[in-house]
Amino acid sequence: MELLSVIPIQFLHGLVYGMLLFLVASGLTLIFGMMGVLNFAHGALYMLGAYFSYSILRWTGQFWLSMIVAPVLVGAMGILIERFLLRKVHRFGHAHELLLTFGLAYIIEELVKWIWGNQPLHVEIPAMLSGSIQFLDITYPTYRLFILLISVAVFTVLFLILYKTRAGIIVTAAVTRSEMVNALGINVPLVFMLLFGVGGALAGLAGVIGGPYLITNPGMAATIIIDLFVVIVVGGMGSLQGALLASFLIGELQSFGILLVPQMAVALEFLLMAVVLIVKPEGLLGDKA
Amino acid sequence: MSTAGVLLDIQGLFKDFRGVEVIKDLTLCVREGERHAIIGPNGAGKTTLFNLITGRYTPSRGSILFKGRRISGMAPHRINRMGVSRSFQITNIFPGLSVFENIRSAILSKKGIRWSFSRRVSRMAEVNRETLEILALIGLDAQRHLLAGSLDYGAQRAMEIGISMATDPELIMLDEPTAGMSIEETRGIVSLVDRTTRGKALMIIEHDMDVVFSLADTITVIHYGTVLASGPPDAIRNDTRVQEAYLGEGKPC
């Protein structure tokens, strides 16, 4: 049957987007779980990754260089945002922090339009990543497999750091018990700042590799931030494993949604969210508050 | 024990948090007009008991009856409407509203004027008169236009009690009303509590033994989540188990 043969392809499509989404969501959900700060500008950082990469490519033509430099730049921006802006409004509460990051997202989007224009940009991918790969009777674009590979590699490293190293254990402890970590004499503000840097860099990396695939355009921040928020709610606010599960679900839901119920596809993730909220308000893998 | 005049009747109460039993098999009675002090070391479960009675927590097992009706597991606002009002150990007021409005919100609730959007509050003579009465009682009528959050600590504590009193409860529960106060301020609060709760049943959590012995006619000692002893002040004072567990080490300074 026709439908049956496209299932593996659609599954891969969903997986690619889901893992890319998780790459962005991981920093967002860690920061949220740890500090209660929901960074509205996280999608904008992802977008900056894509645009920085575009410019680096235009100047140097080095894709691999842009994969390193752009995330570092975006990570530095994350650090600056935390250190010089977020800290100032911390005493006003989390809703106020959300307002601030919303304002930042708004400005970044406008600046991007100003600097790079309103039109979508074409980003050239390296020759070795273009074309497609044949496996059994499935043909799949190499670049998407590359995205999948990078995403899986990054979050494998991330999970190893978080659950196997001392620094990682401090971070995960801070997510659930920040007052305890504080009492242990760990410099929590520093950990927060670095987390912003790492989270930003991951979002930037996702932007670099996602740009050529999802098209670099000024609306990409707004598009992904909605998906990110759904990931956070569905996965459970602050849960990394939850974010992984939710990213995967949303990727597949979008992929198969377009195939099976094209009219309804975009609404599916919100329906999923509504169902989760009604059945399990704390999210799939969230902690009951 | 006869059930006549029993206002609050707690039988075999249990509460555990993730396997830790904070309250276990606690049985306690409060009669009408009784002035009942709850004492015990830190972490004994006194505030948890208050939270169970007033509906913040649902008991794991056991029953709480108020005027013969089961209130365990009810929502806080429903328990309050039945005539149970409490104050909090950590000051819990409406900081951004005026002192007057803090008290008025409780008066409005007592009168059941909660969702009205046809009448202005400023025109409700009865409500405003009763609010002023409470303010006079707690000695804050001069500060009534100030923001509650701008008051000094002592005045905020008085307001905490005022808000709890204003709903005109049959059982008033005060959680360490003198916490963090000077001797002078404590004396003021004790006389305030004495004046405002006359004729009502009072439950008070208190660490200061002078306060306890001057206010209470019944004392219950709670230790590890259960009742160690309960009775008139003299009996408690002379109870050897109580002395061991509490009075000896926690002698008021």
Place this chain on the structure above:
Amino acid sequence: MRGSRFGWIRIALVILVLLVLPKLISEYRLNLVITMMIYSIFALSYNLLFGQGGLLSFGHAAYFGFGAYATVILVKQLAMPLPLGILLGGLAGAFLGLAFGVFVVRMRGVPFALLTLAFNQLIYVTAEKWRAVTGGEDGIAFIRPNLNLGGWEIDLWGTLNWYYFVLLVTLICVGCLWYLTLTPLGRLNLCMRENEDRARFIGYNTYASRLIIYILSGFFAGVAGGLAAAFQEFVTTTFINLDKATDVLMMTFIGGGGTFFGPVIGSCALILINDLLSTWMERWAIVQGLLFILLVLYAPNGLSGLYRSIRERWAKQKTGATQP
């Protein structure tokens, strides 16, 4: 009440100016004022949650847009009179407020913001995809029908009559919302902002109370949406998208949620500056974003809060100078 007689005189003056305004300014400007009035209602409805209720919503466009679609469909398909259509638009907003409110008013702070945003998207996506009813991205165009008052036809097509119609609806809505702040329900909203937990322990059912406030807020947003659709004689998905939801947030925040008229000031200021500057400056939005961030950082109560604190400081200096 402090200076309440002075306040009445001021209000009467503003209404008087609004009544004679068509004589004073061009038709183009009059249209701008109509926009300001409509967004003032929208921002005030939003402030019921934001400034008065202490809830940050990223999804208030849902009620605005839902009201707009309801008004247009009822007036166009069922040939309903416009005032009834707008009233039902408000009721549609209220109904949606009930449907979503049941879930969202359980939350506060960031989770509340997230949920309102997601519900807004749900409605937005529905409007975009359910083309049979909403016309999708093309939207629905219609013509503002005449007003029929028992045989007396009033033409609402012309700007002048339409201006007075919007003015009347705006005065009614603003009056209602202002009166609400003086009633027990309005005061309760403030209590819940300050300390919801305490309100519960003095006998308030805060869940139900918040739900009622949420429904009222949806109602006035729906009315604003109905008016906006009738004004543009058109409704499309831009009435309901995330930009619309954040516009009202910006207007309210920049004007200041802490005072009743702050949101009105915010919406008028932004609409006016947008009109004046956007012709000269292509990137006016960046200035708006910077203004927003500066206020978030240094004046969390917006322009009206800033004005108030400057005035208080000034008054303090004056009394300080005379006292010693």
